Amino acid sequence: MNEAIKTDLVIIGAGAAGLMCAIKAGERGRKVMLIDHANKVGKKILMSGGGRCNFTNLFVDDENFISKNSHYFKSALSRFTQWDFIALVEKHKIPYHEKSLGQLFCDNKASDIVQMLVTEAQSQAVEIRKHCSVTQVDQTATGFVLETSIGSIQCESLVIATGGLSIPTMGASGYGYDIARQFGHQIVTTRAGLVPLTFSEKQLRLFDGLAGLSAEVNVESNGQSFREFMLFTHRGLSGPAILQISSYWKIGEAVTINLLPDLDLLEYLKEVQKTRPKVGLVRVLSEHLAKNLAQHLVNLWCPIKNMADYSYKELEEISEKFSQWRFYPSGTEGYRTAEVTLGGVDPLELSSKTMESKVTKGLYFIGEVVDVTGHLGGFNFQWAWASGAAAGEFV
Numbered sequence: 001m002n003e004a005i006k007t008d009l010v011i012i013g014a015g016a017a018g019l020m021c022a023i024k025a026g027e028r029g030r031k032v033m034l035i036d037h038a039n040k041v042g043k044k045i046l047m048s049g050g051g052r053c054n055f056t057n058l059f060v061d062d063e064n065f066i067s068k069n070s071h072y073f074k075s076a077l078s079r080f081t082q083w084d085f086i087a088l089v090e091k092h093k094i095p096y097h098e099k100s101l102g103q104l105f106c107d108n109k110a111s112d113i114v115q116m117l118v119t120e121a122q123s124q125a126v127e128i129r130k131h132c133s134v135t136q137v138d139q140t141a142t143g144f145v146l147e148t149s150i151g152s153i154q155c156e157s158l159v160i161a162t163g164g165l166s167i168p169t170m171g172a173s174g175y176g177y178d179i180a181r182q183f184g185h186q187i188v189t190t191r192a193g194l195v196p197l198t199f200s201e202k203q204l205r206l207f208d209g210l211a212g213l214s215a216e217v218n219v220e221s222n223g224q225s226f227r228e229f230m231l232f233t234h235r236g237l238s239g240p241a242i243l244q245i246s247s248y249w250k251i252g253e254a255v256t257i258n259l260l261p262d263l264d265l266l267e268y269l270k271e272v273q274k275t276r277p278k279v280g281l282v283r284v285l286s287e288h289l290a291k292n293l294a295q296h297l298v299n300l301w302c303p304i305k306n307m308a309d310y311s312y313k314e315l316e317e318i319s320e321k322f323s324q325w326r327f328y329p330s331g332t333e334g335y336r337t338a339e340v341t342l343g344g345v346d347p348l349e350l351s352s353k354t355m356e357s358k359v360t361k362g363l364y365f366i367g368e369v370v371d372v373t374g375h376l377g378g379f380n381f382q383w384a385w386a387s388g389a390a391a392g393e394f395v
C-alpha cells in the first residue's frame, strides 16, 4: 500500500479563492497542496468578463454584497482590498483598464490573471494537482485525511474553495456543500444569481422579434434598483440591469422596469401634446428608445394616435406602461448560464476573521461556496481574493 502524502494544508478547488489562499499560506511558510478535479486551474477566471476578467472594482462597498449575514464579509474585504489586488496586477505588469462604473478588466486576456496567480503560487512552492478528485474526507486527531484519485493525503488544515453551482460544464459541483453538511454545517438555500430572466410562452409570443434590442433602464425588485442596460434575447431579458436584479428577484414577483428613466414621462407627453400635437406616439418615443422597440411596445400596449388625440387618462396609462412596466418573469436561465450561486455555507457558522468553521476545527470555507454573493462588476472576484487571503493568513 502506498504511504499517505503528508502536507500542512490541502485546498480543494484551484479557482480564484483557492489560488489566493494558497499564495498567502505559502508566504507564511505553510506546505500547501492545491487540488482540483478539472484539467485546468482557474477555469472560471479564464471565461470571466467575456475573456478579459473583470478582476475587481474601484468602488468596493458593503452594499455590493448579498448574504444572510450582512456583516460577515466586511472584515475580510477590509483586510485585502481592491488596492491590494491591483498592486499584484501592477507588480506583474498586466495591462488593465476601467470599463465603466469602476470595473477593472485586463487589456489583453483573462489568462494573464491565472498566469499571475500560478506564478505567485509556484514561487511559494505550492503543489498544484489537477485531475485530482476527492472521494472521502475524514477528521483525524491531528487534522484530516483525504482519499483522492492520487492516493491518501494527510493534512492539518483543510480549505474548501470549490465555488458555486453555476456553469457545471466548467467543473462546478455541489461538493463543497456536501463537505459542509458532513461536518455539521447548515447551507443557506442556493439559487442562481446574475442570470437572465425568462419569458413565459405567452410573453415569448408578445415580445417576438425584439431579440438583440437594448435600452438603458432602471429596474427594481424587492426594494433594490439598478440603472444599467437591458437586452431582449430569444428567451427573455438579459444585460447587466437584468443580471443585477435577478439576484434580488424571487419567483412569482414582478420586476418593475422604467424604459425611459431620464424622463418624467407623463409631464413629457403632456408637453409634447401641446408643442407637437400632430406627431405620432411612436415617433415621440423613438427619440428616446430604439425605433423597433418603441414601435413594438406601442403596438402592444397603446392605442395608436397622434399626440393631440390622446386623453389625459390615456397619457397616464401610456406613461405607466413605459416607466413602470411590471414584468413577471417565468423564471431564470438557471445555473447553465448564471454567473454566481446565491446562498451557500452559512456564514453564521464561520469566523469572519479566519474563515474557519466554528463547528469543525481546522476546516475553512472561502469564495463562492460561502453565502456571500457580489453584484456584477468584479465584486465576486474581490470576495474570492479577500476571503482566500483572510484564510491564508491563518491556516
Ligand SMILES: Cc1cc2nc3c(=O)[nH]c(=O)nc-3n(C[C@H](O)[C@H](O)[C@H](O)COP(=O)(O)OP(=O)(O)OC[C@H]3O[C@@H](n4cnc5c(N)ncnc54)[C@H](O)[C@@H]3O)c2cc1C
Pocket: 012, 013, 014, 015, 016, 017, 018, 035, 036, 037, 038, 041, 042, 043, 044, 045, 047, 048, 049, 050, 053, 054, 055, 056, 132, 133, 134, 161, 162, 163, 164, 166, 167, 170, 171, 172, 173, 174, 175, 176, 338, 339, 340, 366, 367, 368, 369, 377, 378, 379, 380, 381, 382, 384
Ligand atoms: C461566465 C462567468 C463570468 C464571470 N465573470 C466574472 C467577472 O468578470 N468578475 C467577477 O468578479 N466575477 C465573475 N464571475 C464570478 C466568478 O467567476 C466567481 O464568483 C469566482 O470564480 C468564485 O471563485 P471561487 O474560487 O470561489 O470558485 P471557482 O473560481 O468556481 O473555483 C472553484 C474550483 O473548484 C473546483 N472544484 C469544484 N468541485 C470540485 C471537486 N469536487 N473536487 C475538486 N475540485 C473541485 C473547480 O474545478 C474550480 O476550479 C463570473 C462567473 C461566470 C460563470
